[in-house]
Amino acid sequence: MTDAAALPGQPRGGVLSGPATARAVNVLAPNASAMTLDGTNTWLVSEPDSELAVVIDPGPQDEAHLRTVVDTARQAGKRVALTLLTHGHPDHxxxxxxxxxxxxxxVRALDPALRLGDxxxxxxxxxxxxxxxxxxxPTPGHTADSLCFHLPADRAVLTGDTILGRGTTVVAHPDGRLGDYLDSLRxxxxxxxxxxxxxxxxxxxxVLEDAQGVVEFYLAHRAHRLAQVETAVEDGFREPAEVVARVYADVDRSLWPAAELSVRAQLEYLQEHGLI
Known part of the structure; x- marks a missing residue:
């Protein structure tokens, strides 16, 4: 779930659908929007010589997409043996x-309400x-239940909404908390x-091929936005909507409701740390 369009200086990536690493294949869901970018990436992950596969984030309730994921596995000679969730937002x-x-x-997830099985x-x-x-x-911050999955054999990490392939993500206040999110990025x-x-x-x-560069970009972006929010408050802008209009003036207005969630998380963070 994005809160901004592509930003200058962000590392470029590739592979929207199909094989991304030796073990990971992306099946792109047909739910593109300002909030979901090109759509939800459903990841089919397996050892190359194994008949068993794991699916991470089946995506929205879209029968054709879900069946496409099953068919993609079958065509590769694999059977889906387990489903994992990075977090509980409906598009995932x-x-x-x-x-x-x-x-x-x-279905295994951090949130018990999302699990199917013990x-x-x-x-x-x-x-x-x-x-x-x-x-x-564990990577809370976007949401309290956000997880990433480290795939050591491919030197890769599946990040859900914690890091996006383009733009930056929402700290979905009040469930998401900025302090947690910064810790997760670290x-x-x-x-x-x-x-x-x-x-x-x-x-x-x-897909992005410079994980350290991406994380450093995210940390720098969050620090920059936080400083902007602090300045806006010092200038007399107190209500979240006012801060959004001041700080996110460069962002498409359709994304302002999402940006307001992040602003609320930033205001809470500044208050907790005695900075405003």
């Missing part, structure tokens, strides 16, 4: 229950299917620096 998770019916799989997901979990290894990385930076992750497989937009 609404189709999960129906997808579970189509595939006979369990097993959830938590920090430090390692999901293994058919030799594939996915490491669960956690992803550590994956890039310490664990050699270089490829970002986002929930929307193209």
């Amino acid at each position: 998770a609404e189709g999960a229950a129906r997808f579970a019916e189509l595939t006979g799989t369990k 097993e959830g997901l938590a920090a430090g979990d390692v999901v293994t299917v058919g030799g594939l290894e996915l490491r669960v990385v 956690r992803l930076r550590s994956l890039a620096v310490d664990d050699g992750v270089h490829t970002v497989l986002p929930g929307h937009g193209p």
Whole structure:
């Protein structure tokens, strides 16, 4: 879920649909919009020599898309064995229950309300299917239940809405919190620096091949916006809508409602830290 259009200086990417790494294939959902960019990226992940696959974020309740994901796996000689969710927003998770019916799989998520089966997901979990290894990385901030999945064999990370392939993401206040989000970005930076992750497989937009550069861009962007919000408040703009009009004047007005969520999160952060 984006809160801004593509920004100058953001690393460029590629691959909107089809193979992105040796183990990850993107099936793009037909739900393009200002908020979802080109649509939701549904990720089909498996070891090349395995018949079993994992699907991450089946996407919206769109029967044709869900069946396309199943068919894509079948055409590759694979069977979907597990469904995972990065978070509970409908453009990622609404189709999960129906997808579970189509595939006979369990659905694992951080939020118990989204699970189908007894097993959830938590920090430090390692999901293994058919030799594939996915490491669960907690990344709250966009939402409280946001997760990323580290795919070490491809030096990649699947980021849901925590990092997008284009533009920046919403801190969806009040569920999302800026402090948590900044901590999550730093956690992803550590994956890039310490664990050699270089490829970002986002929930929307193209694949990015400079994970550390992307995270640094996001951190710099958030610091810049936070400083703008602080200045706006010092100049007498107190209401979130007023701050949006001042700070996000360069952003399409259709995205202002989403930007207001981020502004509310920023105001809360500044208040908590005694900066306003």
